[in-house]
Amino acid sequence: MSERTDRELLAAHVAGDRDAFGVLFTRHRDRMWAVALRTMGNHEDAADGLQDGMIAAYRRASSYRGDAAVTTWLHRVVVNACLDRLRAGKVRRADPLPDDLDERSGRGSLVAADPSGTPDPADVAVRHERRGVVLDALATLPPEQRAALVLVDMEGYPVAEAAVMLDCPVGTVKSRCSRGRARLAELLAPLLDAERDADDVPARNPVPPAPVSPGDPPRGPPVS
Template identity: 60%
Template sequence: MTSETRQASVTDAEELSDEALLAAHVAGDPAAFGQLVRRHQDRLWAVALRTIRHGEDAADALQDAYISAYRRAGSFRGDSKVTTWLHRIVVNACLDRIRHNKVRKADALPDDHDRMADLASRATSQPDLVAQGAVRADIASALNELNPDQRAALILVDMEGYSVEEAATMLGCATGTIKSRCFRGRAKLVPLLEHLREPS
């Protein structure tokens, strides 16, 4: 394959819909699945990271999800968007990993004392970033208090902006179940995040 032909095939793949890329993958196109993943990897990574909150576990879950989607592409029936199907696989891979990793090891502090001093000096010189980081840490900690099903529902609906119907499709349950999980999850988060509310 010449460089012009290779460039033309890449351009063609970029113009294909998600459904066409998945169909091309099932038909044996070796580049189609990679193009599909590249197109959506940022959002899929964000969902994995928000669901698990631990970088290595999120990366492992995302890798498991990609392998699962690669192997199960032929079973995609077209009842939903390809992105909905991919998100469902990612969320399910994350929930499986959470269930199997009930006990979490604490991250060790870096051994590099110079690096620690550098991080500390940056933190003190950028108070807004520190405050934002503290708020994010508080929210992440509060989310970890929820059961995995409630956390997944809240992340998809409240953080990723999916509709209740889309989240129900991704998680393979009824819309009423998603509404219930969101309601109960929010109720649990209120006392945990009360300190973040601005005084009236």
């Protein structure tokens, strides 16, 4: 028997299959977790938001009309649950932001992975610091702007699909992203300036001497 599609799993759940929803959730868990984590800002709130969303999806599965992909519908439910928590102030704002986002999802990494598979420790430290600054800035945005940027810029969803997830017009998503990007650019200006200045610093090591050919005379101080 071939693997059931998302729609078949959701329909089976509505029909009474006790295992179908668990299979569906497991299939898309990592991507929904990444969205919840970036939207909420820490592990505990992300877990609460994801749990709220999954309970709502489990109970309201019969309301799925089929006018969007099941994954889009699931993300919409999860994002709404996260936004509800943010609007209600049910968040742990003092908690540190997570540093394992890229391990949770292969999409929209804030920091590109090292192609060699053996990153330099100094590079890792710089990346962690940069990622922390970006996430701290993201956490200051209004919930709706944050959710739009997470979906479009970090998770890579098309604006039209993000609009379905956020239950708003496409123009509203574009506007939220535009305002959010402008605010992030303002907040991250010191980081960008520091990196630009670092790139402009000349190398401290002197230029190495040209190699000596076997036939060249030996180099040294002039002989008087």
